[in-house]
Amino acid sequence: MLKRLYHATAFDPDRPVDSHWLASAPPMRNAALALDQAVTCDVAVIGGGFTGLSAAHRLAKQYGMDVRVFDMGEPAWGASGRNGGFCCLGSAKIGFDEMRRKYGLTEAQKFADAQRAAIDHVRSFLDDYGIDADTHSDGELLLAHRPNRVAELKEEAAQVEKIYGVKATFYDRDGLAEIGASGPEFHAGLQTPLGFGLHPLKYGRGLADVAIESGATLHGHSKVTDWRWEGGRHVLRANGYRVEARSVILATNGYSSENLPAWLGGRLLPAMSSVLVTRPLTPEERAAQGWTTDLMSADTRNLLHYFRLMPDGRFLFGGRGGSDASPDGIRKTRDWLRQSFEKMFPAWRDIPSERTWAGFVCLAYDLVPYIGPILSMPQSWAAMAYHGNGVAMGSWSGARVADLVAGDDGVAAALPRPMTDSPKRFPFPALRTAYLKAAYVGYSIKDEWL
Secondary structure (H helix, E strand, O other): OOOOOOOHHHHOOOOOOOOHHHHHOOOOOOOOOOOOOOEEEEEEEEOOOHHHHHHHHHHHHHHOOOEEEEOOOOOOOOHHHOOOOEEOOOOOOOOHHHHHHHHOHHHHHHHHHHHHHHHHHHHHHHHHOOOOOOOEOOOEEEEEOOHHHHHHHHHHHHHHHHHHOOOOEEEEHHHHHHOOEOOOOOOEEEEEOOOEEOOHHHHHHHHHHHHHHOOOEEEOOOOEEEEEEEOOEEEEEEOOEEEEEEEEEEOOHHHOOOOOOHHHOOOEEEEEEEEEEEOOOOHHHHHHHOEOOOOEEEEOOOOOEEEEEOOOOOEEEEEEOOOOOOHHHHHHHHHHHHHHHHHHOHHHOOOOEEEEEEEEEEEEOOOOOEEEEOOOOOOEEEEEOOOOOHHHHHHHHHHHHHHHHOOOHHHHHHOOHHHOOOOOOOOOHHHHHHHHHHHHHHHHHHHHHO
């Protein structure tokens, strides 16, 4: 039996998810049929999100390998189909200066370059394959939620240009009003012209279709429940059937189990992120709030809120927090999210939420992503831990782990070191959710009072 940190219903693919993405994405062109017989392949990929699908596409198209993807739900069922649709910088929870102190300037810059490359990877993929994913937004807008955060944004503006080679634009409160980004908690803003918003499930299903049409085989509703190394091959059990593979990629991120494989136990910490979407807002309603920009945005809280006006006029609002993934716990988190929305956008307090849902982001103890081998098993790799920014980095990491499987030593040497150190176990891993609750209390005090 697979071991999880959270309530079992959060990992049940048959439990309905009240997601705007599910309600608005067209179906796939190709079927991802459940596994119904024993199979053998070159590479088995566990997890059919952005990482697993990107890896499968590259292995099949670039290297001509027989690759099969196994997911317990439909492709992009987990975080890839539930996130806020921010294709942006990020994926680590330590800043450039700390990364430089820990890994050196060269490696820190390589990681920054990888973040830019990840955004370009997704944009190029959408363009190359003609996937309409409702893209919009010229970069992202970071908003100071308290007056004492304004100076930090001014300092960050210079750092953005130095690290990423683009000019960031600082706005004071009047400047925010001029670009249509007003709110009672927004004291200044910094626009970085990197990244864009998208419909994550249109992208995810488009990616799945392209992977299939490139030669990969996708198996939905085919949960992997066992994985062993026997006789020089990997032997998996998926949907009750035997799968033999020469190599395996683990790409389950926040939906990973604690014991598949045992190496993974205690190394990751899934954390809940919740999203609501309103009905379409009229031009008059947008003007009343002073929010008319389509820039994807977030505030400077540690427990950040992220939000954007989507191309169809609906407003998306998300936030981190909550540690109870049971149905009752998710309802409480939904109520907290709605209260936060009404506090930050008071002119819209009477605008109903059409849909609200939740999913898991994935944290690592070292607070950086990982691409590399699973040390307990030969010929196996993992790519995961994007810290809530996996649209871009998860996709790029999938392509890079595919290169590792194919034996491209040049890619291995070029990966930033922050992403290649094997993830450490959390101290006293049974207490991870307790750590998270304590961190939420501390962050909340810091965000609202300090």
